[in-house]
Amino acid sequence: MSKALLYDATMCIGCKQCEAGCAQQNKLPYDDTVAAESVQSEHKYTVVLTKDDKFMRRLCMHCEHPACASACPVGAFHKTKEGPVVYDVWKCIGCRYCMVACAFAQPKYEWHSLNPRVRKCIMCPDRVLAGKQTACAEICPTGATKFGDRDDLVKEAQDRIRQSPSTYLPRIYGLNEVGGTCVLILSSVNVEEYGYPASAKIGDTPMPEYTGKVMSKVPDFIPVWSLVLGGIYWISHRREEVAAAEAQEQEQKKTGSAR
């Protein structure tokens, strides 16, 4: 069963412990300067955003059908059955198609490195495989970020909305977006205000399907198109042969009659 994270923005107090925990887990620098940065970057996989007195976390959504994994020419990204979308740096050639393909703009790049890597939240796969929860969920003092089975978390989110409909907007962001994600978000305000792409815009269709429709035709297209091209070649050159043979015949006739 696939694991997931449920982030409940109404429970978040903006303490940024998740940022610190994430940095420690991933051996990233973390101090007051980094804490003050309000954008994700190659050294900040997750960020807690503040608007008025409300908070919102951003991190990789760990799509059920990740665009990055389908886009990568060398398969450096893959979706594990446990949920995390992970990155194999040794395969990466640095084409950055994953960055362009991601609807949530999550992969970030080490622009100033001479051997740059793509950086993003990988949902602590070592911990998850060992049966532990992610670093951010473990450290969260209020339970705003909760780790668990995706199905259970969806049920819990639905319950929370049902129990206090005045607190929450009646939606779970990530439930169906781009075919569902392993990060689910509950909030009292629209997540779009914090830079998340609008549900209507990204839709419920998994992004890989848009390119998959074309790619799936390639195996059939190759033999068919080769045959068509070969046929055209044969016909146009056959005509030439016939013309040459006829010319030769005429020539022979001429020489024959002359004699």
Next chain:
Amino acid sequence: MKSKLTFWRAVFLVIMGLGLYSAFIRYFRGLGAVSNMTDQFPWGLWIGFDCLCGVMLAAGGFCVIGAVYLFNVERLHSVVRPAVLTAFLGYLLFIVGLLFDLGRPWYIWHQLIYMNPHSVMFEVGMCVMAYTTVLFFEFLPNVLERFNLKTPIKWIKKIYAVLVILGILLSTLHQSSLGALYLIMPSKLHPFWYTPALPFLFFGSAIAVGLAMTIFESTQSAKAFGRHLELPVLVELGGALLVALWVNALLRFEDFFHRGLLGQIIKPSYEAYFLWLELALAFVIPITMLSFKKVRLSPNGLYLASIFTVLGFITNRLNVSLTGFETYVGHHYVPKWTEFSVTLMIIAAGFALFGLAVKYLPIFPKETHAGEQRLRTETGPMAATAVLGHAGD
């Protein structure tokens, strides 16, 4: 003439010098130092121009090969060699461009061992690799002839039909797949340019530009290398170009019509201005020009129409790869001067290599000396090619 030669040679050297400086920055300071690419704009000029436009500009090879060998249009035979040369150089330089843009170019060979068949980029990569190999064999007879090696030429002639069909198959695949790359970003790319028809539009524009580039480079080399201009060939290509442009224009119109965008594209907006520029350069101007018989029969008219076509479709691809993302990202991307200088260096290298190849290899059929005299009297922007042609001396 002597001083002019030196001037253009100087320009070439300056371009190369700045390019090498930028290359140094690229490999010793990183992509962040050499470019204005960011996490928001991970693909910049090098993908937009060097790769997307580069492959399109090299499409003349498969267009002409297809016409001459597939459809047996013998009249175009004299442009096969220059078209194959342009295509071969184009793809080599595309790979050079890629080595600048890839973050870890030393792992480019991973493409061959860690394959992801779901990735459009994988398909493009494999096709480009295979097609460059095909082009190498299509180009090889030039070199073999130069050294009078008859046996290997015979071998290549035997497999030429396979090379022709393979080349066109691979071109169809990757020219259209370059458009398919963008299909995965429906929420990011502006609706003017995001369309399920992208693969068809990219393939269609490759054919139009392939024909236009063949006209352009034939005229250019005629002027620069003092060759006799084969007007009937150009007229033939011009007619084909007109048809290709109409087909492209129709595809474009159908696409806008079916997606209900006709009302939106005539309303002024940032994107609309760029779209208008693209449509004017790629369709309105060259189609109008080529509709006049007088233009279709004049070398200068054909030359100008082909330049407009090329510029128009370059604008189109830059719109798809750069302009179309600006609203989503929320700010503009303007390439750094070092990005431009790498691109310029690659283009200049292309001109120089073309010149060297023409000089030392039997690219054009042999001519009488009278033709050479003409070179000296030619002036204007063509001097650039003339000089770059001599740059390797």
